[in-house]
Amino acid sequence: MPATLAPSTAAAATSSFDFSAIPDTVVSATLQIDISYSRARELNWSLVDSSGVVVLPLAMMSGVSSAVSMNGRYRISDGAATTWALAAPATGNLPGAYPARAFQFGQGGTCINLLARYLEFDIDRSQPLTLQISRLGSASGAGSISGARLVIDTGAPDELLASGMEEPNHPPLVCQRPSFDVVLNGGSESPTRSPLALLDYSGMPDWSIRQFDPPLDFGPIPFGIGASTPAYPGRFGGRSRMNIGFWDESTGTLNFTTGAGARTLLLPGDWSTTLHFPIPGDYDGDGITDLAMAFLGDFGGQPRFYARILFSRDGALRDILIDPRAYDPVNHVSANIGFGAGQDADQNGVDEITVYAQLSGGLMRLIQFVVDPASLTVSGLGGPAWGLLGDRLVLGNWTAGSSGNQFGLMVARQTASAWEWYLFPNGVPTLWGLPGDFPVSINVDLDRKNDIAVYRPSDQRLYVIRSSDGQQVILGPFGSASSIPLGYLIGTTAPLAF
Ligand SMILES: [Ca+2]
Numbered sequence: 001m002p003a004t005l006a007p008s009t010a011a012a013a014t015s016s017f018d019f020s021a022i023p024d025t026v027v028s029a030t031l032q033i034d035i036s037y038s039r040a041r042e043l044n045w046s047l048v049d050s051s052g053v054v055v056l057p058l059a060m061m062s063g064v065s066s067a068v069s070m071n072g073r074y075r076i077s078d079g080a081a082t083t084w085a086l087a088a089p090a091t092g093n094l095p096g097a098y099p100a101r102a103f104q105f106g107q108g109g110t111c112i113n114l115l116a117r118y119l120e121f122d123i124d125r126s127q128p129l130t131l132q133i134s135r136l137g138s139a140s141g142a143g144s145i146s147g148a149r150l151v152i153d154t155g156a157p158d159e160l161l162a163s164g165m166e167e168p169n170h171p172p173l174v175c176q177r178p179s180f181d182v183v184l185n186g187g188s189e190s191p192t193r194s195p196l197a198l199l200d201y202s203g204m205p206d207w208s209i210r211q212f213d214p215p216l217d218f219g220p221i222p223f224g225i226g227a228s229t230p231a232y233p234g235r236f237g238g239r240s241r242m243n244i245g246f247w248d249e250s251t252g253t254l255n256f257t258t259g260a261g262a263r264t265l266l267l268p269g270d271w272s273t274t275l276h277f278p279i280p281g282d283y284d285g286d287g288i289t290d291l292a293m294a295f296l297g298d299f300g301g302q303p304r305f306y307a308r309i310l311f312s313r314d315g316a317l318r319d320i321l322i323d324p325r326a327y328d329p330v331n332h333v334s335a336n337i338g339f340g341a342g343q344d345a346d347q348n349g350v351d352e353i354t355v356y357a358q359l360s361g362g363l364m365r366l367i368q369f370v371v372d373p374a375s376l377t378v379s380g381l382g383g384p385a386w387g388l389l390g391d392r393l394v395l396g397n398w399t400a401g402s403s404g405n406q407f408g409l410m411v412a413r414q415t416a417s418a419w420e421w422y423l424f425p426n427g428v429p430t431l432w433g434l435p436g437d438f439p440v441s442i443n444v445d446l447d448r449k450n451d452i453a454v455y456r457p458s459d460q461r462l463y464v465i466r467s468s469d470g471q472q473v474i475l476g477p478f479g480s481a482s483s484i485p486l487g488y489l490i491g492t493t494a495p496l497a498f
């Protein structure tokens with residue numbers, strides 16, 4: 001049922017919206033603002049919950065020329081293809097003909113913020129929401145807001161852009177996300193560094209986070225339903241920020257907590273009796289992590305692995321064949337197949353399904369299954385042979401090269417005396433870590449490139465070779481003797497139970 005909410009206060013720098021009359025799921029939303037202001041660049045836009053903590057940034061105006069004004073009716077919609085900063089001319093009035101998207105800067109690009117997800121998953125809707133439009137301290141512009149409305153849809157989203165509305169000719173906005181950057185409400189996701197997120201399954205399971213930039217510790221936060229609870233981290237709310245959720249196979253549910261409290265997503269299936277592995281990722285490129293499992297199904301009478309994905313963009317449920325034996329039967333006959341978190345190695349805003357599988361002859365290789373976001377058809381990309389059975393593929397960006405569009409291949413191999421790290425195509429390993437350490441996918445310096453790192457539960461320290469300068473650093477102590485890094489559980493993969 002569509003509904004329109006008028007501000008309870010008009011013509012002010014803040015407008016409050018009352019949601020208490022909307023009990024249904026918010027599926028889409030459009031913010032409409034009537035404004036006249038001489039210098040668009042000077043305005044900061046956000047939606048803020050009643051606590052003042054759960055903020056949705058709406059627009060970064062720093063890229064807009066100070067000679068641009070805003071005069072007219074403007075819309076922010078989740079389906080739009082542009083932002084105000086991208087649509088702005090060098091001088092004159094910011095066009096209001098087409099809607100813009102809410103966004104923030106992310107790692108190497110823009111991250112999309114979504115109004116509907118924010119309203120549904122991030123805030124307590126029994127409390128009023130505030131639109132805040134503030135001016136820079138040095139502002140010299142003048143003007144006023146004459147109206148603000150939030151149009152909520154609880155049915156199928158409006159296809160605002162399917163009607164032939166012309167859009168600016170911009171490349172599509174994508175979110176280039178840092179790895180495993182889990183932040184709580186009030187924290188801010190780092191564009192350059194990964195935090196150290198730890199899970200502790202002793203006693204009542206919980207998780208803790210040491211954030212390096214800015215330095216801040218979170219937790220411990222109770223988590224899961226027992227000692228075998230799989231973690232399922234992802235971006236479930238509307239703010240392009242990561243939460244730690246968990247998978248409950250007995251109910252087939254992903255469970256997570258955002259500003260709106262505890263939430264659940266259901267993935268149909270008989271998960272108690274089906275071999276399966278969580279493969280969190282954003283496979284439709286909407287900036288929201290999808291609920292996805294790799295599971296052993298039936299393919300013409302043969303046991304073969306599929307991905308079952310609940311796509312967040314439209315709620316579609318699909319099974320996709322991702323078994324290397326079906327993709328490349330000449331080279332793959334082994335059932336030694338590992339599944340990991342999705343990652344966006346070509347940085348197009350859509351994650352690839354990560355499969356690390358044994359080739360005929362014994363070597364391992366990475367296969368990325370790419371889901372086309374428009375047709376949802378899947379194609380496989382087989383990498384070179386790299387690693388042996390038992391190695392762990394360490395996900396993340398190991399190249400940071402501008403020439404290539406891939407992250408590189410790193411495997412970690414545990415021997416009787418050390419961890420050996422092999423970066424493709426170098427056959428000489430870097431020795432880093434002792435048996436019993438956890439290799440971790442993490443980036444603790446400022447260079448957006450993975451560091452070779454292990455977490456040592458016996459002394460609760462993180463041992464790092466910084467990629468930026470090769471320096472060896474020891475961080476911590478942080479955690480407990482039973483802590484397991486999230487960057488190991490989800491950030492590394494091997495065809496073994498994990
Ligand atoms: Ca998604």
Ligand SMILES: [Ca+2]
Nearest residue numbers: 344346348350
């Ligand atoms: Ca991609």
Ligand SMILES: [Ca+2]
Nearest residue numbers: 449450451467
């Ligand atoms: Ca680094």
